Amino acid sequence: MKFLKGELFNGPGGLSLGAKNAGFVHPETGEEWKIEHLWSNDYDSNACKTFGLNICGDENDESVHVGPVENLPIGDKSILGDIDCFAFGFPCNDYSNVGEKKGLEGTFGPLYSYGVKVLKLYQPKFFVAENVGGLQSANEGNAFIKILTELEEAGYNLTPHLYKFEEYGIPQARHRIIIVGIRNDLYEKGIKFKVPAPTTLASTDYKTSRDAILEPPIPEDAPNHEMPKHTKKVQEMLSYIPAGENAWYLGIPEELRLNVKGARLSSIYKRLDPNRPAYTVTGSGGGGTHMYHWSENRALTNRERARLQTFPDDFVFLGSKEAVRKQIGMAVPPEGAKIVFNAILKTFAGIEVRVK
Template sequence: MIFRKGELFCGPGGLAFAAKSASISNENEEFSIKHAWANDIDYSACKTFAKNICYSDESIITTNEDEVKNGKTVICKDVRELDITKLPPIDAFTFGFPCNDFSIVGEQKGFEGKYGALYTYGVKVLREHKPKWFLAENVGGLQSANGGEAFKKIIQDLASVGEDEFGGYEIVPHLYKFEEYGVPQARHRVIIVGIRKDLGLHYKIPMPTTSNKSEYRSSKWAFEVSCYNEGNVRDALYNNEMTKHPAETVKRLQAIPPGQNAWYEGIPEELRLKVKGAKLSNIYKRLDPNIPAYTVTGSGGGGTHMYHYDEPRALTNRERARLQTFPDDYNFQGSKEDVRKQIGMAVPPFGAKIIIEAILKTFAGIEYPHIQPKWNIDELRDIT
């Protein structure tokens, strides 16, 4: 069985790469996923998606849904202007709806923010195309946005699609800690998997692949060992440009030990930051080589690039991509700043693949080790 997959908010293709890499077979059949169409508003991200997921250049990018039938399967436009009814049929659907207003960093505007209601376009796709399964992704802060009511509302909306037609979707939300699934980065994300109830299948949360913290993959492992790349990251050809720092920044970084940040007490007075109020922990924070990296983000100004454990410099985009588990031949398109943002907003393919393979195993009737989800779905749906 080949699932034709559509995607909104596709970014550079973290979920799509995980999906195309996943394949499960039982005694009778192989289960895999094929790209059908994808949408994002960012042109550089669309170019990256086209090159690495579709093996094509920007010629397959369009702003017109009518051209998808002619092979232009990456639609670059605001989702609010997208005519979902014109998109080809799909069996699977993924969407990492924008997380800006649900992040624990910032004002947590939730539904009141600019991006808060964009998940509803995923709901519209479900209503129009009725895929057999879907996967939705957002930041861990989603669970507490708007006092927890935003999360409950989203769960209710997703679960109720098609209730009168095929019984709706069986929803399984969970807070995945990707460092527990072989990703060399502490990245916690809410992922919601839904399967049509009329199919009679029950997805379960795959058991973490690492049983304790001593087995977590570290940033040093990502740069120097790695199982999804070959050789040291220094040898990677794409997106590996160094950042040129002012001499004062280099001296400051030299005074900060691995694992510490700009507020380390041993920094000479003349190199200290003159900051009043809150002191963010990731400012000029250097990686600890022995543990997973802290969360890769799309930011880069004001000392937030992420900094190497062994050298007084910011990470290259390729090093950031390794922390996100993209292979070295994944060639990100756009300016250095565009690429940094793409990498920071992406879903780690290595961790996402484990989740998607669990979905395929569910369809294949293959049992796998699993754990209980973080939330009781009945409690989440009770928002009265």
């Protein structure tokens, strides 16, 4: 049983890798259940090359359409073939709790509507949509209600849930809203998705940043593993910051402290706590926001950040170091996505899923 997938805002391929790695052989029928990529789109050319290389086997694969979603010929099945399922991690910039939270009034906020357009024109059996937790509160909660209403009106029964990925074996405190939609006619026939139960209930059993980065050790020749360079002052300042603390730690000598007025972001020069999941990996690239090793006086490499996002070491990100850092931070953790897609496939296959 094969589901062909279309995707908007594909990024480097976190959702798609999760979908690709999901699947199973039905224990009773022997039938293989899986999801295969058919087409996708993103405006970021570096992300599209990364996606093409790792998901399709060719960085210039023609099924990955580069450019603004506004220019994509949605509905033209001679270009974008017919699909059985659909995924879209619509841009979160205007919904994030870090930033101006313009929501639907922002540049990126309304782009979810192209996902709704795909659903109306293709009517896939199911879809998966992903965004930041801040979506719930954007525009005083009205944005979330509007988006859910339009997805329902496209013909789907919805199961929105705020997934706390550290509860699912991901070595990172990453909280994201994932909306699973089952087409109404299939829902009425008994295909009713339920949120899969967390795999790790006790916080003492969460996978830690140390587990992710050190076990097993990252090969020296792993891609995207170039060591960052810092000024002597930054290295000296980091030497005074304990694990889990940041640039505002009181033990930093006055001459090494940052001269910042106003709001002080907690993530600035923040070291990981090796005994806990990492704080959220982001795509931002400003000074001091690159995530910092708990004991070495440096930022993480992109490969270490990719490990926190559960990308395998042979997943190659293309582009400059800054472009790669952005791709990694904006991605959905593949291992988290895999859990959701597996739960959907099992629902369709009539296999019981342990639910929340």
